[in-house]
Amino acid sequence: MKRQYSLKKNEDFQNVFKHGKSVANRQFVVYQLVGDEKASIRFGLSVSKKIGNAVMRNRIKRLMKEILRELSPEMYQNRDIVIIARKPTADMDYYQMKKSLTHVMKVAKLFRKKSHV
Template identity: 60%
Template sequence: MKKENRLKKNEDFQIVFQRGKSAANRQFVMYSLIKQDQTLPRIGLSVSKKIGNAVERNRIKRLMREALREVLPHIKENVDIVIIARKPVINMSVFQITDSIQHVLKVGKVIKRSQIEVNKK
């Protein structure tokens, strides 16, 4: 992900947690907050220490970033998103993570409508 698409500051994460809406599936929890003054989507990733050691957490974040690279052009422009990984992610491949992230983004309604219609055909 490019720098302008990253959510980095703890303050930004807290605002999304407090004011945003949540959606979830078995592998991920997603919080999203619409921001009218923004032109690019910003995404923050979180992997808890409960999931594994630093090597495993960093691997999971790399796979999540790779999955988001494909989905990013289809995400609404004016939204901040925080995605939190859950334990089942440990044993998943990048393809499974991509499918799961796409699912949670659709449930959270942050994918552009035109893209949803194209995928249904």
């Protein structure tokens, strides 16, 4: 994921939390905030220290970034999205995580096409 597509500043995260809408399942919480039409999609990832040590947290973030890299072309582009990983993600492999993240993003109505897998 390129730097321009990521949320880095605390004020950006707080803006999404304060003004955005959230959807959750057992593994992830997804906050989204609609921006202006010309803006590109930006992601912020959060993995709590409660989930595990730094190695585990970074592994989860790497998997999430790869999944988002695959899914982002099919998503609405004018969004700021914050994804928070919950405790069960520590025990998930790539395919389980992709299935769960795709599900919660479908519920949040982030995909442009109705025929997404």
